[in-house]
Amino acid sequence: MLRTILAALLCLAVVTPAIVTPAFAAEGIGAAVDPGIYRLMVFAMAIFVGYYVVWSVTxxxxxxxxxxxxxxxxxxxxxxxLACGVSALKDGSTLxxxxxxxxxxxxxxxxxGGFLVTSRMLAMYKKKEK
Known part of the structure; x- marks a missing residue:
């Protein structure tokens, strides 16, 4: 149940700014959320969703x-x-x-590391020679 709620919140967080913010910005509603805070919220929800997805895999x-x-x-x-090559586009892109x-x-x-772990996991399924 919690996984479903978190997945729904993540989907809502991704879709909401494109739909809700332009509609309410004209009325002055919903335009006060800082984009940095919004991205941090999406990142935090993605952490929870990822955690539950990984631990529920057999x-x-x-x-x-x-x-x-x-x-x-x-x-x-x-x-x-692409981020390393951004210097061609802007000045002061050292950060x-x-x-x-x-x-x-x-x-x-x-x-x-992922390929190393994957090869070790696949080696466990090979038959051992006598």
């Missing part, structure tokens, strides 16, 4: 879950490379380049 499906996690990290690497580089390093470590 042990037999952990290997495919790791493979999907590695694929998501690959997308993060692409975003980090963006720094965060992009840190994201690139951390996602690369995550991908390497």
């Amino acid at each position: 042990p037999a499906l952990h290997t495919p879950l790791m493979a999907v996690t590695n694929a998501i990290s690959s997308v993060i690497v692409v975003g980090a490379l 963006a380049k720094l965060f992009g580089f840190l994201a690139l390093i951390m996602a690369s470590i995550n991908i390497f």
Whole structure:
């Protein structure tokens, strides 16, 4: 039940600004929420949803879950490379380049560790030779 509520709140949080904010902004309602706070709220809800999704997966499906996690990290690497290359677009983008580089390093470590864990999990299913 809690997972369903959290998933619904996350979907509502993603869709709401595109629909509600322009409609209520003309009336002065709902325009007072800072976008940074809103993004932090979506991030916090995504943490809860991710936690419940991962812990509700049966042990037999952990290997495919790791493979999907590695694929998501690959997308993060692409975003980090784009953030590193943002200097061509704006002046004073040192902070963006720094965060992009840190994201690139951390996602690369995550991908390497994920593949290492996945290979160990797959090795458990192989028959041992005598």
